[in-house]
Amino acid sequence: MRKFIEKLVEGGLLISGSVSSLAILLIIIFLFKEAGGLFNSPAVEEGYVLALNKENPVKHLSPEKIMDIFDAEITNWEELGGPDEDILVFRFSDLTNYYTEEELGDEFQYVPDKISELVTKEPGIIAFFPQQYLAKDFQGNIISGDKITPADFFCGTEWYPTSTPAPIFGLVPLLLGTLLVSIGAIVIALPFGLAVAIYLAEIANIKTRGLLKPIIELLAGIPSVVYGFFGLVVIVPLIQKVMNLPVGETAFAGSIVLAIMALPTIITVAEDAMRNTPQAMKEASLALGATQWQTIYKVIIPYSISGITSAIVLGIGRAIGETMAVLMVTGNAAIIPTSFFEPVRTIPATIAAELGEAPAGGAHYEALFLLGAVLFIITLVLNFSVEYISSKRKM
Amino acid sequence: MTPIQHLGNVDRKKRTSQKVAFGTFTLLSYTVVAILFVILGFIIIKGAKAISWEFLTTAPEEGMTSGGIFPAIVGTLYLVIGSSLISFPIGIMSGIYMNEYATNGKVIRFVRIMTNNLSGVPSVVFGLFGMALFVNALGWGDSIIAGSFTLALMSLPLIIRTTEEALKSIDDSFRHGSLALGATKLQTIRRVVLPMAFPNIITGLILSIGRVSGETAPILFTVAAYFLPHLPKSIFDQCMALPYHLYVISTSGTDIEASRGTAYGTALVLIAIILVVNLLANALRNYFARFARW
Numbered sequence: 001m002r003k004f005i006e007k008l009v010e011g012g013l014l015i016s017g018s019v020s021s022l023a024i025l026l027i028i029i030f031l032f033k034e035a036g037g038l039f040n041s042p043a044v045e046e047g048y049v050l051a052l053n054k055e056n057p058v059k060h061l062s063p064e065k066i067m068d069i070f071d072a073e074i075t076n077w078e079e080l081g082g083p084d085e086d087i088l089v090f091r092f093s094d095l096t097n098y099y100t101e102e103e104l105g106d107e108f109q110y111v112p113d114k115i116s117e118l119v120t121k122e123p124g125i126i127a128f129f130p131q132q133y134l135a136k137d138f139q140g141n142i143i144s145g146d147k148i149t150p151a152d153f154f155c156g157t158e159w160y161p162t163s164t165p166a167p168i169f170g171l172v173p174l175l176l177g178t179l180l181v182s183i184g185a186i187v188i189a190l191p192f193g194l195a196v197a198i199y200l201a202e203i204a205n206i207k208t209r210g211l212l213k214p215i216i217e218l219l220a221g222i223p224s225v226v227y228g229f230f231g232l233v234v235i236v237p238l239i240q241k242v243m244n245l246p247v248g249e250t251a252f253a254g255s256i257v258l259a260i261m262a263l264p265t266i267i268t269v270a271e272d273a274m275r276n277t278p279q280a281m282k283e284a285s286l287a288l289g290a291t292q293w294q295t296i297y298k299v300i301i302p303y304s305i306s307g308i309t310s311a312i313v314l315g316i317g318r319a320i321g322e323t324m325a326v327l328m329v330t331g332n333a334a335i336i337p338t339s340f341f342e343p344v345r346t347i348p349a350t351i352a353a354e355l356g357e358a359p360a361g362g363a364h365y366e367a368l369f370l371l372g373a374v375l376f377i378i379t380l381v382l383n384f385s386v387e388y389i390s391s392k393r394k395m
Numbered sequence: 396m397t398p399i400q401h402l403g404n405v406d407r408k409k410r411t412s413q414k415v416a417f418g419t420f421t422l423l424s425y426t427v428v429a430i431l432f433v434i435l436g437f438i439i440i441k442g443a444k445a446i447s448w449e450f451l452t453t454a455p456e457e458g459m460t461s462g463g464i465f466p467a468i469v470g471t472l473y474l475v476i477g478s479s480l481i482s483f484p485i486g487i488m489s490g491i492y493m494n495e496y497a498t499n500g501k502v503i504r505f506v507r508i509m510t511n512n513l514s515g516v517p518s519v520v521f522g523l524f525g526m527a528l529f530v531n532a533l534g535w536g537d538s539i540i541a542g543s544f545t546l547a548l549m550s551l552p553l554i555i556r557t558t559e560e561a562l563k564s565i566d567d568s569f570r571h572g573s574l575a576l577g578a579t580k581l582q583t584i585r586r587v588v589l590p591m592a593f594p595n596i597i598t599g600l601i602l603s604i605g606r607v608s609g610e611t612a613p614i615l616f617t618v619a620a621y622f623l624p625h626l627p628k629s630i631f632d633q634c635m636a637l638p639y640h641l642y643v644i645s646t647s648g649t650d651i652e653a654s655r656g657t658a659y660g661t662a663l664v665l666i667a668i669i670l671v672v673n674l675l676a677n678a679l680r681n682y683f684a685r686f687a688r689w
Contacts, residue, residue, distance in 0.1 A: 006580075010496065013489075013492040016484075016485050016488035019489055019551065020489065027516065027524045030527040030528050030532070034527050192426065195420040195423035203417055203420060212424070216427075218673050219431050221606070222434070222666065224611065229438075232645055232646070260434075291413045293412060294409065294413075321516070327646075351522075352519055352522070356615070384512075387508055
């Protein structure tokens with residue numbers, strides 16, 4: 001009986017031991033399951049049809065082009081490789097401009113025929129209307145059968161998830177925004193982080209160290225939403241005032257807040273690495289007449305360089321995944337960033353800001369999961385590179 | 396210049412550059428400390444004005460511009476308890492397995508890499524995952540149980556790692572002694588290893604409570620309610636939570652300017668939780684370190 005219980009408990013331990021691997025597996029499955037649906041979604045809003053005149057040689061339109069047409073940025077088919085014909089944009093609500101209510105029928109029963117007639121009549125038309133009004137013998141060329149392609153997503157330079165008729169999910173501006181903010185953060189954090197690490201590992205006496213360590217730990221413990229709030233009420237207005245900018249919510253503000261948040265990671269990992277330098281090496285250097293500072297930069301830093309690299313990579317990982325603080329201070333403009341002092345939007349901030357409004361199962365929802373998958377892969381790659389760097393050190 | 400003088404110059408140069416370098420490092424280090432104190436000081440001073448007994452014990456009023464944050468405090472408490480119930484046993488058991496049972500080097504390495512990966516997963520990805528699995532696939536909806544599971548998963552790596560480290564720091568001679576007296580492996584762990592590792596494990600658990608109570612992104616889509624004047628009645632109800640409440644009233648509330656005071660107060664409560672948690676963890680660590688001389 002007792003043996004049986006022991007086996008049972010050991011079985012429980014074994015299962016618990018596998019739980020983090022299981023969690024990673026589940027995250028991958030669910031993230032990619034939801035995200036994969038994006039490339040099966042129609043490029044045009046679901047339940048709607050986008051149609052052209054049959055004679056029109058244009059057969060495919062990318063979501064960006066569709067948006068440009070409906071925003072009247074493109075007004076002639078020639079720009080899209082078609083004939084020299086003005087584009088006539090037709091939305092369902094425009095129907096009454098062409099037909100009277102009698103012609104459409106009291107229950108809109110003639111609408112499908114009329115739309116078909118209109119599309120046939122107008123050579124330059126692009127018509128956008130609900131699927132239910134698609135005539136059985138529709139005489140136009142339906143182009144809304146296209147699906148969102150991986151190229152649309154991964155090479156797309158615009159992010160307009162709620163634009164009609166065709167939402168645009170382009171990764172590039174969000175990815176660049178994320179990288180800009182994170183790299184900015186690391187550049188700011190690195191001198192401080194390394195200085196504190198060196199100070200703690202080599203300069204400070206035990207008492208100072210005992211005081212500083214809990215402070216660094218506290219810095220790591222402050223919730224990201226509190227950092228975001230502090231950034232919002234202090235750093236953002238300060239940047240706006242000092243730099244004389246129209247808005248203070250910029251990539252720069254995000255980088256400052258992220259730098260503070262990435263500091264504990266950088267400090268702890270780098271300090272651990274420096275402490276691992278064998279005492280004999282330090283003493284040999286000092287015995288040869290090197291000063292403490294020479295020993296630090298000629299012996300300790302070269303010896304612990306892989307640990308310091310790990311610290312930087314982990315810091316970047318922390319910065320890239322950080323959500324709330326960035327969401328609160330970067331202004332969230334989903335455009336390709338051209339300057340450090342403009343609003344940007346990062347991948348995690350986009351997910352946090354938009355998932356609440358995206359209906360489950362829709363293209364927008366799936367696109368946000370795909371963003372999550374991209375983020376997950378980035379952090380996975382960073383983690384594996386840390387693993388690789390530290391495995392090299394052991395050799 | 397004689398060789399001796401030359402050496403003296405080199406020496407002086409070396410000393411000056413050391414002084415400059417060390418001075419810079421010390422300065423930068425104290426800047427970091429100053430940053431922390433500025434953040435804490437700012438929130439404590441501004442938040443202290445908002446804090447009162449009413450603030451802590453009543454629900455928000457008038458579009459969350461006045462009144463208190465009681466439902467958010469209770470919600471965060473529920474989430475901390477819920478996620479702890481899940482993550483503590485699993486995390487500790489996982490740590491025990493890793494340090495005491497797993498013998499195959501490859502398995503250990505694999506699990507450790509996976510745990511590290513899990514701790515590197517961004518919090519918002521946990522939110523997405525929790526929404527896909529707990530809220531939608533399992534059909535729990537936005538609920539305390541869905542949020543607790545998501546938060547538990549997120550805090551697992553920290554608990555596993557601290558448990559492992561706590562167990563690792565115990566000398567093998569204790570295990571050997573116990574085994575030599577005829578105890579089974581499990582008895583050894585239960586009666587000898589765990590009691591000795593207990594203080595360090597507890598420290599990890601306390602720190603994980605701090606982390607769970609401050610996280611926003613994982614609960615955004617799994618449990619957090621924008622505004623809920625009454626308290627949740629079952630684990631399948633939504634609830635308010637302090638970090639999400641702070642996010643809402645500082646960015647998208649009905650009147651952001653009017654709710655600033657409440658926002659400072661909420662931030663202070665969050666900071667107070669983190670301070671208490673960290674002080675407690677440190678006190679425990681120091682207290683037990685005094686007795687841990689074997």
